[in-house]
Amino acid sequence: xxxxxxTPDDGVKRDDPMIAAEWALGLxxxxxxxxxxxxxxxxPDFAWRKQWxxxxxxxxxxxxxxxxxxxHVWQGIAARVATQAAAQTSAAPHAPAPNVVxxxxxxxxxxxxxxxxxxxxxxxxxxxFSAPGRSPGEAPPAQLAAAAPMVATVPVGESGLRLDVxxxxxxxxxxxxxxxxTADGVHDHELxxxxxxxxxxxxxxxxxxxxxxxxxxxxxxxxxxxxxxSLVLTREPIGGKPExxxxxxxxxxxxxxxx
Amino acid sequence: xxxxxRPSSDEARExxxxxxxxxxxxxxxxxxxxxxxxxxxxxxxxxxILGDRKEAxxxxxxxxxxxxxxxxxxxxxRASPIAWLSAFARNRAIDRLRTGKVRGxxxxxxEAAPLPDERPLADALLIDAQQAAQIHKCLGALDTRxxxxxxxxxxxxxxxxxxxxxxDVPLGTMKSWIRRGLQRLRACLEASEAS
Numbered sequence: 001x002x003x004x005x006x007t008p009d010d011g012v013k014r015d016d017p018m019i020a021a022e023w024a025l026g027l028x029x030x031x032x033x034x035x036x037x038x039x040x041x042x043x044p045d046f047a048w049r050k051q052w053x054x055x056x057x058x059x060x061x062x063x064x065x066x067x068x069x070x071x072h073v074w075q076g077i078a079a080r081v082a083t084q085a086a087a088q089t090s091a092a093p094h095a096p097a098p099n100v101v102x103x104x105x106x107x108x109x110x111x112x113x114x115x116x117x118x119x120x121x122x123x124x125x126x127x128x129f130s131a132p133g134r135s136p137g138e139a140p141p142a143q144l145a146a147a148a149p150m151v152a153t154v155p156v157g158e159s160g161l162r163l164d165v166x167x168x169x170x171x172x173x174x175x176x177x178x179x180x181x182t183a184d185g186v187h188d189h190e191l192x193x194x195x196x197x198x199x200x201x202x203x204x205x206x207x208x209x210x211x212x213x214x215x216x217x218x219x220x221x222x223x224x225x226x227x228x229x230s231l232v233l234t235r236e237p238i239g240g241k242p243e244x245x246x247x248x249x250x251x252x253x254x255x256x257x258x259x
Numbered sequence: 260x261x262x263x264x265r266p267s268s269d270e271a272r273e274x275x276x277x278x279x280x281x282x283x284x285x286x287x288x289x290x291x292x293x294x295x296x297x298x299x300x301x302x303x304x305x306x307x308i309l310g311d312r313k314e315a316x317x318x319x320x321x322x323x324x325x326x327x328x329x330x331x332x333x334x335x336x337r338a339s340p341i342a343w344l345s346a347f348a349r350n351r352a353i354d355r356l357r358t359g360k361v362r363g364x365x366x367x368x369x370e371a372a373p374l375p376d377e378r379p380l381a382d383a384l385l386i387d388a389q390q391a392a393q394i395h396k397c398l399g400a401l402d403t404r405x406x407x408x409x410x411x412x413x414x415x416x417x418x419x420x421x422x423x424x425x426x427d428v429p430l431g432t433m434k435s436w437i438r439r440g441l442q443r444l445r446a447c448l449e450a451s452e453a454s
Contacts, residue, residue: 012438021441024346025412026308026353027419033357051337054350056448058342059391060398060413061349064307066299073302073316074294077323081290084328 017049024053031212035177038151038166042257152231154191154254163191163207165231167256172222174204177212189251190240192232195224201247206240207233230255271296275340282330290327297341301348308352308416318352325351339387356416397447405440408433 012018016039022028023036040047154163164177176191191204202221217225233252234241241247275296282289301322306315326347333343398406408426411417417425423433 012435012442014438017445018438018441021445022438025409025437025441026349026356026416027412027437029357029418054346055338055342056390056394057413058338058346059387059394060410061300061304061345062391064300064303064414066303067306069298069302069316069319073298073319074291076320077290077294077327080320080324081287081327084324085287 016043016046020046020049021053024050024057031175031214032177034166034168034175034214035164035212038149038175039164039177041149042151042153042164150225150227150256150258152254152256154231154233154252156233156252163231163233163252163254165191165254165256167217167225169222172217172219173214174217175212175214176204176207178207178209183209186238187235187248188238188240189233190236190247192234192247193221193224194230194232196226196228196230197224199224201232203241204231206236225256227256227258272339272341276335279330279333279340280335282327283333287327290323293326293344294323297344300341301344304345304348305352307414308349308356314355315352318355319348321355322348322351342387342390353416393448393451397444397451400447401440401443405436408437409440409444412437 019028019032019036023033028036036046036050040050150167150169152163152165152167154165156162165174166177167174189207189209191207192201193204194201202224204217204221205215231254232250235248235251236242237248275293278289278292278296282293298319302315302319305318305322306312309315309318322344326344333340337343338346398409401409408422411422411425419433419437420430422437423430426433428436
């Protein structure tokens with residue numbers, strides 16, 4: 001059951017629009033869900049398609065009967081908003097107008113940086129704001145930079161295929177999605193981190209074609225994984241680069257961007 | 260149905276759109292207005308997906324706090340505000356279902372809280388009728404079985420594995436059915452956009 005998703009008898013190509021549909025419907029779980037979010041942050045087409053499905057599915061919710069929440073729900077919302085507004089104000093005393101304005105500027109910056117869609121900003125914010133234990137007084141931008149996930153897209157030649165790599169600093173986990181790739185039975189592809197400081201490449205392992213895999217990175221790797229770090233993909237014999245031999249040809253590259 | 264007058268659908272939508280714009284501009288008081296107008300619908304959604312009042316209320320809180328944090332995400336030129344908020348609420352509830360320990364499932368009717376008489380704008384805030392008709396038409400064009408599974412995913416937050424189990428078919432089969440269904444659904448919806 002864990003075999004490649006695109007088996008011939010499937011009859012359906014699991015392309016990006018399909019994954020967006022599965023996501024909108026709520027079918028994605030675990031690593032695939034994480035990978036889809038990361039992808040939406042860097043791929044406007046994908047983010048657009050997710051929104052497209054959301055828009056179309058939305059009217060279905062009219063069939064769901066409404067329900068009245070308890071009174072304490074609004075009180076909770078008001079309290080959380082007030083707390084966060086206060087935290088932001090105390091963290092940014094120079095801001096001309098508190099909270100919302102500063103926050104909006106931050107969102108705009110993100111959008112500008114990565115050419116993000118609003119959906120992408122949403123992901124970034126969702127991840128940021130769900131970061132646990134934020135206490136008042138900590139400067140949001142710095143913390144934000146620390147918590148914001150980093151994403152890299154590694155397009156493979158002209159094929160339209162690509163790797164989607166998402167790194168979540170807090171968890172030291174990296175998710176590598178190679179959904180469109182297929183194994184040729186002769187080669188494997190190995191992913192390498194190229195540190196921004198010019199130190200030697202570090203292997204991130206062999207890519208699993210057609211799969212989304214998550215891995216915990218050792219501290220030696222995460223220390224080098226900052227903005228500007230890039231990735232290369234090399235073609236290797238099955239199993240990856242043999243010990244003591246040079247790495248194979250570089251078939252694709254990409255760079256990390258914070259979202 | 261109602262004895263007293265209610266805002267028309269257009270008025271309600273405009274009022275909500277306006278409140279969203281004010282919230283995006285930093286007007287915190289707009290949040291309460293949005294909450295009053297939409298809580299019943301959005302709570303219905305989170306309750307349906309999560310199947311637990313406490314969880315659904317927590318999810319609802321997240322929805323509005325998040326909305327306040329990033330009100331400018333909403334693009335008024337796209338979806339109607341209530342459609343956007345509905346998708347947003349459902350997505351948050353599903354996220355909770357997927358990441359948490361919540362068991363989830365459809366809510367038995369008797370568990371749903373009674374609606375207050377004020378029922379703020381609830382009826383007036385139905386999503387665009389034309390768009391609703393189209394998605395129902397396209398869904399209706401699928402075979403009954405596939406339609407049922409897609410609906411179960413949408414309304415009950417079921418995963419592929421859960422759907423496969425309840426239908427007693429292999430996981431791969433369920434994936435194929437649903438993906439084929441989604442592919443046809445997309446073609447049907449795109450055809451309607453083109454015409």
